[in-house]
Amino acid sequence: MILEIAQIDVKPGSEAEFEAGITKAAEIFRAAAGCRSFAVRRSIEKPQRYRLLIEWDTLEAHTKDFTGSQAWKDYRAMVSPYFEAPPQVEHTELTLQAF
Amino acid sequence: MILEIAQIDVKPGSEAEFEAGITKAAEIFRAAAGCRSFAVRRSIEKPQRYRLLIEWDTLEAHTKDFTGSQAWKDYRAMVSPYFEAPPQVEHTELTLQAF
Numbered sequence: 591m592i593l594e595i596a597q598i599d600v601k602p603g604s605e606a607e608f609e610a611g612i613t614k615a616a617e618i619f620r621a622a623a624g625c626r627s628f629a630v631r632r633s634i635e636k637p638q639r640y641r642l643l644i645e646w647d648t649l650e651a652h653t654k655d656f657t658g659s660q661a662w663k664d665y666r667a668m669v670s671p672y673f674e675a676p677p678q679v680e681h682t683e684l685t686l687q688a689f
Numbered sequence: 690m691i692l693e694i695a696q697i698d699v700k701p702g703s704e705a706e707f708e709a710g711i712t713k714a715a716e717i718f719r720a721a722a723g724c725r726s727f728a729v730r731r732s733i734e735k736p737q738r739y740r741l742l743i744e745w746d747t748l749e750a751h752t753k754d755f756t757g758s759q760a761w762k763d764y765r766a767m768v769s770p771y772f773e774a775p776p777q778v779e780h781t782e783l784t785l786q787a788f
Contacts, residue, residue, distance in 0.1 A: 593730060595694075595740070609784060616787030628788055631692060631781035634748060641694070641781060649733060682730035682740060685708060688715030689727055 591626065592649050593682045596642040599674040605638065608672040612642070615668045618661050619644060624651025638674065649681055690725065691748050692781045695741040698773040704737065707771040711741070714767045717760050718743065723750025737773065748780055 600608045612630050619628045624647040633639040646652045656662055699707045711729050718727045723746040732738040745751045755761055 592733070613785055613787070616785065620788050628786075629783065630785040630787075632784045634691070634780040634782060636779070639779075640784065680735070680738075681733040683733060684728065685731045685739065686712055686715065686729040687727075688712070688729075689719050 592646045594644040594652055595680050597678040598640045600638050600672045601674045604672040611668040615665045618665045622656050691745045693743040694779050696777040697739045699737050699771045700773050703771040710767040714764045717764045721755050
């Protein structure tokens with residue numbers, strides 16, 4: 591299982607619209623093959639910064655099958671108007687789950 | 690519940706030592722008041738980059754009670770020799786857990 595961490599800074603004042611958009615967009619991820627969980631978190635120190643934490647069965651389920659698809663285009667249309675800058679996306683593997 | 694996300698870039702070649710140190714250090718977090726989970730993840734795109742994902746009951750459990758304590762000093766002694774740069778630490782609140 592891969593955890594995608596996407597850091598998204600939104601335009602000042604667009605937080606509510608972004609949150610509404612990403613809540614709607616979550617249904618696109620729910621329907622995506624290989625997508626296992628979808629959470630949105632907001633930074634306490636930088637309230638215009640959000641992180642999507644998305645679990646995928648494989649790296650390719652995200653980077654090859656989903657990215658660039660029509661579903662991906664639909665998702666981006668819902669939220670990209672609120673982006674202050676392009677999202678910073680990284681994928682991570684579990685090293686340790688201590689407790 | 691607060692999720693701390695700490696981004697740590699380690700010195701080239703020190704990955705194994707860092708992983709051994711953070712595995713040992715996890716026991717310090719297990720004993721820390723208000724600390725609820727502790728995971729370490731490694732970036733696929735940047736293999737020298739790790740992220741600690743640590744859940745705390747409150748922001749203050751981390752920033753006031755833990756940071757600067759003797760336990761924190763012990764933790765830092767176990768892993769800071771491998772840091773390439775100071776960790777980037779942020780705290781996040783859950784906006785949405787869609788699935």
